[in-house]
Amino acid sequence: MFQYLRCRLLLSYLTVMAAVLGTSSIAVYVFVTRSHEQHLNNQLLTLAQAAVPSLKDVKTEGLQSINQDLPWRELFKRDQSLEWFDANGKILARKGKLFSTLPLRRTDQIIQQQGQIRTLTIAVYSDSHSSVVANNLQHLELEGYIRASESTKETEIAIARLIVGLGLGKAIALIFIAIGAVWLTQQALEPIEKSFQRLKEFTADASHELRNPLTAISTAIEVMQSHPERIHPSDAKKLVAIASATEQLISLSEDLLFLARTDAAVAPPAGWKHLYLNEILYNTIELFKPCAREKGITLKLQFIPSILVNGEPTQLKRLFANLIDNAIKYTITGGSVIISMVQQKRCIVVRVEDDGIGIAPEYLPFVFQRFWRADKARSPKTKGLGLGLAIAQTIAHQHGGKITVSSTLGEGSCFQVYLPIA
Ligand SMILES: Nc1ncnc2c1ncn2[C@@H]1O[C@H](COP(=O)(O)OP(=O)(O)O)[C@@H](O)[C@H]1O
Ligand SMILES: [Mg+2]
Known part of the structure; x- marks a missing residue:
């Protein structure tokens, strides 16, 4: 950046x-x-x-x-x-x-x-x-x-001599200005870079520190909920609300920690290997099948070839999980979500297509921004923090790829993930 x-x-x-x-x-x-x-x-x-x-x-x-x-x-x-x-x-x-x-x-x-x-x-x-x-x-x-x-x-x-002189003078001056400019930008950006670095460290530390107490609260709630007879009936609903808020906070701290760590990373993390992308997609889709069934949404996987990519399996799973989760979340009952894969030159393109609520064209440039959510999606019914797509994009970039989106309001959306073939 x-x-x-x-x-x-x-x-x-x-x-x-x-x-x-x-x-x-x-x-x-x-x-x-x-x-x-x-x-x-x-x-x-x-x-x-x-x-x-x-x-x-x-x-x-x-x-x-x-x-x-x-x-x-x-x-x-x-x-x-x-x-x-x-x-x-x-x-x-x-x-x-x-x-x-x-x-x-x-x-x-x-x-x-x-x-x-x-x-x-x-x-x-x-x-x-x-x-x-x-x-x-x-x-x-x-x-x-x-x-x-x-x-x-x-x-x-x-x-004519004057023109040559002026041209030469300008070229020499520009060379000196360029050298000066490099030094000046360095000087100007250094403090900003440092404070940005500190901010990232702070976010990473804060999210890390938050995780432990939140997990403790979550465990305590689980223990309490395992003995419903001990809970006063009027407190049961409150406890469910606390449990849900805690889950949300845990997932927020995890997402923030992930983003802060990937922002700070200079080199690709260790543990990368050659993986079959189709296997990753099969496994991820399996996780969402119950949820799709529950919502009455058809989750289809079109024939996909075996293609090797270089990367980190859990992160790639997270990338596709975020896209499929959105596709299911923003599609109404009776709709369908189709996942397909095509090869384009040295790239593999994974498409996650839905016939859901779609995104207004004026919002498309913002969907990958952190904490951005379309107004319609802010209803309390649809859970989310607006970090899913930001994380998906960060993972795609980290793997040398990118994500693009095309969408029509009321007709559906299509997210395309481009990843280099190993
Ligand atoms: N498949 C989709 N269909 C319609 N809108 C979508 C879709 N995917 C993402 N969006 C919009 O982009 C926003 C950001 O998505 P995301 O970063 O995953 O956040 P979250 O899902 O937590 O709201 C969503 O709130 C929603 O408004
Ligand atoms: Mg999401």
Whole structure:
């Protein structure tokens, strides 16, 4: 049980940490790519603006004039290029190696991306009538366009490196977190495991200590009941009630002791041997025949093959006895209980089927829980503590098997015990 808890805790811890790391990596990635882009756009804008004064010269003097204009030449870098256009969008001159083949967009300012080339286009205006600033109106005339381009290859390489770095960092961090998580879960579960262990020991000790006085009471009652003439008639009924309550307490202490001991067991108990399962089933059914007859229930054993399993005979008997007891207990007079056995690969499946009261689908997940009983079964007429199925399941698990249940309310139930073949 603690192994499962440890794995779940570890997995939850790792999932949370991976999510936190993932989110922070994404945040770093978004922040870095945005600032790279911003930087690139600013560079392009500065270059284009620096080239604005040269447009006039390019228009009048042609290509040779661009080699003399200083402001943009100082900013110009290897992977950048500049293009000068007239007001109609006709190319006048170009400088650089990389050019976008996108058609010119004739707007005031626009950024475009084509493959690994980013371009920024700005419109250039000149004052036609120098200043009519009086009424704050300036007549601007479109002179042309400047388009600055830059390769984004280096930025992309830098971002690719960043992704690899973040991925690697995350993987290394996760390895350290996993080591830390193992240690932390160990630390967190140790006290719980210890107190659980103490609780099991306490249950085992308490049930063990209870058994002796209860057996003494039971023996005393038997002795008293063997001399009915000495009992006052008004006390006889009370004595029967005391005897029944004592029996119930003895069986409770035995069940608790069994569960506490099997919970604490690490290795399978000694005394396991190869047994014929059909023999165990025959013997168990024999025990219930009188009870079934008394209740008017047909108890049938379908043809079953001889199959060897490895286990402890008394425990296996107890497992099937609990299932058959339930089947008889929760089936009304005239009903039937059928026990059958089939082989499935390396498993033997024993079916205990009844046409009794059945179990509501919403209750099915709880039937194997300790002390769980369906409301309908809580009537004082049906004796029981709700430990029978828990014990049956514990025994099945101990033998490397399992129990499953299928049931329909009002139609009956079928319990299937899977045990590995020896
Ligand atoms: N064959 C069955 N048919 C209907 N209900 C069942 C059957 N077996 C078990 N149950 C339900 O599961 C509950 C738990 O069973 P169990 O652990 O054997 O406890 P108990 O028999 O002492 O009540 C029962 O109280 C009953 O409600
Ligand atoms: Mg029972």
